[in-house]
Amino acid sequence: MIISTSWLNEYVHPGVPMEEVVLRLVMAGLNHESTHSVGLDTAVELEVTSNRPDCLGHIGVAREVSVLFSTPFYIPQLHLTESNEPAVDSISIAIQSPEQCSFYSARVIRGVRVGTSPQWLLDRLATVGIASVNNIVDITNFVMLECGQPLHAFDLAKIDGGIFIRHAFPGEVFEAINHKSYLLENSMCVIADNSGPVALAGVMGGARTEIGSGTTDILLESARFDPLAVRTAARGLALSSPSSHRFERGPDPQSIDWASRRAASLILELAGGVLFRGAVTAGNLPADLPPVTFRPERILQVLGIEVPIERQTAILTSLGLVREFYAVDGGVDGAMRWRIPSWRRDLSREIDLIEEVGRIVGYDTIDENTSIPSKPVERSRRDTLIRRVDGVLVSAGFLEAMTTSVVSESLSRLESPWTDTESLRIAPALLRGADRLRRSLLPSLLVARATNEAAGQTHAELFEVARCFMSSPEPLPVEPLLVSMVCSGTFLRAKGILEAVLSHLGVLTKIVWRPFSSKLFIPGTAAELLIEGERVGVIGSIAKGVLTTCGLTEPTLGFELRLDLLEKPMDIDCPITRPSDFPSVQRDINLVVDERLAWSEIETVIRCEAGPHFESLCVRQVWRDAQRLGEGKKSILVGLVMRSRTGTLSSDEVRETIDRIVSCCVTRCGASLRA
Amino acid sequence: MSLERFVAELDSFYLDAGTSLASAGDAAAVEVARVEFLGARSGRLKGIQKTLGALGASDKPAAGKRFNEVKEAIAALLSNAQARLIADPSDPATDAIDISLPGIPLRIGRLHPITQTIRRVEEIMGRLGFESVDGPEVEDERHNFEALNIPPEHPARDPLDNFYVATASRGGPLLLRSQTSTVQIRVMECRKPPLRIVSIGRVYRPDTADATHYPMFHQVEGLMIEPGTTMAHLKSVLRYFASSFLGGDVRVRFRPSFFPFTEPSVEVDMEWGGRWIEMGGAGMVDPAVLTAVGYDPNEVSGFAFGLGVERIAARRWGVADIRDFYRNDIRFLEQF
Structure with a gap:
């Protein structure tokens, strides 16, 4: 609403410069947009909220000015012939x-x-x-x-x-x-x-x-x-x-x-x-609004400011409200009844009148040093989980990305590890061509990586924590919370990062890893992660076709985890183990096994059978040589750490442990020992 | 003495001292050079300093400035020469390291600036007893509009102003939430007062993307429902928040406004860098909202406020174009 200053002056004369009038109007709810001269006049643009149609005319604004400056205003008298x-x-x-x-x-x-x-x-x-x-x-x-x-x-x-x-x-x-x-x-x-x-x-x-x-x-x-x-x-x-x-x-x-x-x-x-x-x-014209009951003490209870009843009454009267006196005015509870003027149909409840008194008195009178009693706050399990996840990824050097929840149809068509149902469509599109609620974060992260690649920054290593959306028979779609990551390097590098995340959540030992085949990943290079038979994550080398769809050329690894499904199994309050005071003994053994035998099987056997002095193991090297090892065989160099909690291990105890490990690998895994 | 002559003398001193220090082959030579040029009693610099007094008053500031520059430069050259002699011991068997070579870069990950801002807000509000809560991003009309006192004819419900889900749903029309107040409704529906919560998350409104708008952004919504809560509590909480977030004693200003879910409603300004900056909207929770979730407006009252996260983050770091937050350029993300 643009106000002409000289036009306004036909109805009201506040007796102060227009800047002061504007400032008071702003503090009473009419936002100031701009002021500029037009000829000898000054145009003032005010923003009028949708509840105040009365201020979409000069008379309405003049009435506000008259209330704020306690000065009369005039409405033209009409004489029609x-x-x-x-x-x-x-x-x-x-x-x-x-x-x-x-x-x-x-x-x-x-x-x-x-x-x-x-x-x-x-x-x-x-x-x-x-x-x-x-x-x-x-x-x-x-x-x-x-x-x-x-x-x-x-x-x-x-x-x-x-x-x-x-x-x-x-x-x-x-x-x-x-x-x-x-x-x-x-x-x-x-x-x-x-x-x-x-x-x-x-x-x-x-x-x-x-x-x-x-x-x-x-x-x-x-x-x-x-x-x-x-x-x-x-x-x-x-x-x-x-x-x-x-x-x-x-x-x-x-x-x-x-x-x-x-x-x-x-x-x-x-x-x-x-x-x-x-x-x-x-x-017919609409009926008059019913009178509003108003309890003066509510001013203090809602606004937190003391306004004398006389002042409250004066403000409401100046705004055009009319106090209705009935039999026992004020009654026992001191409530008043006010008739509402036709131009203020936004005033229909007591709270509306409280606001009127407040904005005319001025909100600058409200105290800003009122304390509230303290209250303990617990961090939710979900927030704890998210902080643990991003903590690991940030420590690993990853940058957190933020991509939009709505993607193009071509991105939405890429396979989701979480649902086969169609993506939900929205209207209008969020951004040009983006009108599908995403079912996975990986495509968006791949696009973010591609954007960086196009700008000359290869190897952008990014992660994101956000929801995806799956249509559901329930009234609302399902919104699983995911963490997704993209990086360069080898599968084992990506897996190491993923294991660190899972370990920090205390769920690593609950995970079953299984080969995973999906159009998202290059065949034979992907795994799915299960907890009690339910898929909670996938990891692998992104398939060429997917990279192309996302505009990326650099080979990329990625994983995505269902944080919503990890919230329950997350186990971070387990007691710690006191480290042993005694020295460790380290030995390597070189096992030759069948090519098809997975490391996890060997590891399981060793962990089960190794006895009380075994502490930990690692894979130092895997290599293949048909001439020296035979066709279909591989050699695994396993590092073993042994230690006792009660004393220094004797060489007999060490030998006994190693013998036991070797023997179970031979009998249970068909391994042979290579010197 | 003229300024030109004084400066010429300084320059010649600088040249001589630099040459001597650079060619000094051992500690003794460095010490000789030090005494000659910087000696406290009869060093050449001392001599030049004495002539400073003979300059005209108008030349003194410029001359003094130049004198100090030369003095500092020669002091730096001296300490370099001394360091060179320590790092260059006579024992040739030691592997010498050029300590001026850069270290192997350590790649440091970072949280997104929006996440950092959200965490900071959560931390401050947590100190005031506000608990972070979470809710769905796809909402029904009850939670996004009706319970928030936004009737069907309200302009905010225009299909062109919202992202409605085009796929049919059993439970009526669905849309991407346009405000995080939806979460407040969900919390109030299943919990009783007293309540202090803050809901932060993505919201969606069809705005053309430009430097100050993006159709997806983040909103912080705070809600406190306790008997006896007044606007003074609201103002004080926001002032505490502003002072903690911006540092110093920040003032807060309320301007009357209009939102369907609060009454009275205000725009909140905070004083930032000597100017009033619009930070968001706030107000006392409208009795209709309290009734919609089964509370009695005569027994409890409360306040709510909403702030735009992108706006705060953009101000905090001087980000001129909020689209940068979503471009995910690592050169941008690495700076936070």
């Missing part, structure tokens, strides 16, 4: 869609001279940035900007028969005064005559009945349209106007008649003509 001829003989009005238009009124003025507006009117409109059209149209705009009620003037001679307010017919075409044609939908409301629409209700008038230089007779519309109907039409046709902006917020119903009479009197004054008697109306 009407002819004896009743307007109702000139036009008939029928509301056929009362849900879209609850009240419609029209005045008839005949014999006007359409022409240029006087300078004062041109100046007013210039300041607020409204282009002048002719005196009649300028007056309707002026009155709208004065009181917030939009008006429309039709060329009465061009109206074919009576006026109907109805739903648009599907496919009906309407040519607006901007001389563009619009295809209407049934949900929109039109003002029509026998030949079709003459206005899109509350949005814009039509070209067929617009006021032109040849116009002599005028039908002046002032009505109340349903906010939703107006918004649907304005948004659906991308045709927002100052009028639709106001109707969407609901102007003061009492201003419908005032605006009509105000415009009529200005037309008679500036364009001549004869005003026919009365207004032709259809429908």
